[in-house]
Amino acid sequence: KAGVTQTPRYLIKTRGQQVTLSCSPISGHRSVSWYQQTPGQGLQFLFEYFSETQRNKGNFPGRFSGRQFSNSRSEMNVSTLELGDSALYLCASSLAQDRGAPLHFGNGTRLTVT
């Protein structure tokens, strides 16, 4: 079974630009979460989608948005990029939203904003 696939693996953008990241979950997984990981802040929750509906949202500005499609694939968009947005963006899928469902992470997208 294929794992969680994130594209692209690396991105270099300049301040003010926007970026779209893509995530394909494990087949059959309907829950997709997005995280930002930086050395200083660790893993920060961005949002979670389940069956095309945003179920939870972290404390990020409105420049960060996402969506989920009917096939459970998800995209994350960041507009008006800032230097502080440079981070590893991780997508994770899980079978369900229940307490026991483990998260399966993709390899991440490394975003560098110059």
Place this chain on the structure above:
Amino acid sequence: QKEVEQNSGPLSVPEGAIASLNCTYSDRGSQSFFWYRQYSGKSPELIMSIYSNGDKEDGRFTAQLNKASQYVSLLIRDSQPSDSATYLCAVKSRAGNNRKLIWGLGTSLAVNP
């Protein structure tokens, strides 16, 4: 006070020893607790989940939960160099529409041959 706290380390143990990793959390109503391992340059992967007070064992790993004291720990017996990684503690907040995982910053573990 951070919601989930871990010692950043590095924690250094000799091969074959027991490594003890600790995590404290602030939300007394938290219900689900997870330990993830992250190798350098890789994504986190789940090692253990625990929901009830007490110990849960899986191979060389034991998770311990004490809700009264609001801490969860991970013991790694017979530590191997391949266990060298960052260990992330994650806590799921209480039931409701806003349940989400809160993550610690991780403890770096180095197992020396």
